[in-house]
Amino acid sequence: MEQKEISRAVIKRLPRYYRYLGELMKEGVERISSNELSERMKVTASQIRQDLNNFGGFGQQGYGYNVSYLYNEISKILGIDKQHNIIIIGAGNLGQAIANYTNFERRGFMIKGMFDINPRLVGMTVRGIEVYPIEKLEQFIKENDVQIAALTIPKSKAKEMAEKVISYGVKGIWNFAHIDLDLPEDVVVENVHLSESLMRLSYKVTHMDHSIKEIPR
Amino acid sequence: MEQKEISRAVIKRLPRYYRYLGELMKEGVERISSNELSERMKVTASQIRQDLNNFGGFGQQGYGYNVSYLYNEISKILGIDKQHNIIIIGAGNLGQAIANYTNFERRGFMIKGMFDINPRLVGMTVRGIEVYPIEKLEQFIKENDVQIAALTIPKSKAKEMAEKVISYGVKGIWNFAHIDLDLPEDVVVENVHLSESLMRLSYKVTHMDHSIKEIPR
């Protein structure tokens, strides 16, 4: 029951629309035109209208968009109107940092548990979230209806652990390991490659235009 | 002395080429054709050749590319042949996680110090990296030739801190706060918006094709 394929670029932009709409709601703004929103977000109004119309006509001619209605519709599109149960594989600093970040839960991402091979970490809790041994993985995933696993482990273990959680029923991998996971078609991956991000920053810093702009006469 | 503008898409791909070339080196592979590399990386050979030729002719007809030579050239393009001095603003879990990640230093990103407003964190060290109070920021940036600041602080403080470190000479911001920093032209920003990444994963999980593929007769 899926409509025509939505382009990757559009999906990439959706969370940003969602964020701006949330801010507008906080400011008490009730309606906004694509033009006003385009100025805030520094994109074209045309792009906003095109993007939204991939999913339906959420606006009204002569009026614009109702902020809270659109906010809600985007949350449905993103699937964050429903609860997602998450586990974190790897209870090191990065895993703990994610466990500590309460904003995810406000969006319906419930972190149910953490897992680690290191027995010294097992039993520890972070913000009430317990660290379990890997042996408990299968039972835990099945009992807690876990859909998403965050992999905050070294790349050497990432493929193996990904395959394991998938075999137990996980449908999405949030991959922080610096490796391309090559997984079955019915599993989705979202990569967060911090080292690549840092290299891009290095590129930008290195190739930045240091020249003093001449004032044209 | 800059050649023609390189597209964002190309820059985005460079670190991935770099990673695969590093792996090839480890495997002892000396030369590789765009075609072989394209199979490994699951991109087209055409794209590889086009991407690389933005920066120069690194290959040789009839031979392909010398792996270690190309690896080196890409490291120069990315600017990771030189040392970058980094500070981390925000010594919470995420800041500590980054400080703990030794791989960055192998690529020349030296984490010189962390800063926090919380006096309970000041004085603490993570892997030998000390947490300083914000008051020391100006002196530290100037004395340590700090080019890059990672912002691992709540979004409410991000803009203020970004402007502060920029005024002291920082040229690049690695922004983990969920806000669009609107900064001067001679400063570059690389965003890591984890919550947006997680929402995209939610989208993918939600819109995944659950249908059982029929076997065509």
Place this chain on the structure above:
DNA sequence: TAGATTGTTAATCGATTAACAATC
């Protein structure tokens, strides 16, 4: 109703892929 602004089609721009002559 008149004005505003969407939804949508058409035009443009840019990025990817294909093709092949150049050349090692």
Place this chain on the structure above:
DNA sequence: TAGATTGTTAATCGATTAACAATC
């Protein structure tokens, strides 16, 4: 030299922007 494979031009594809008729 013959074969392989690049560098590069041309063709295609997709995404963005512009334009405007539809409509609230």
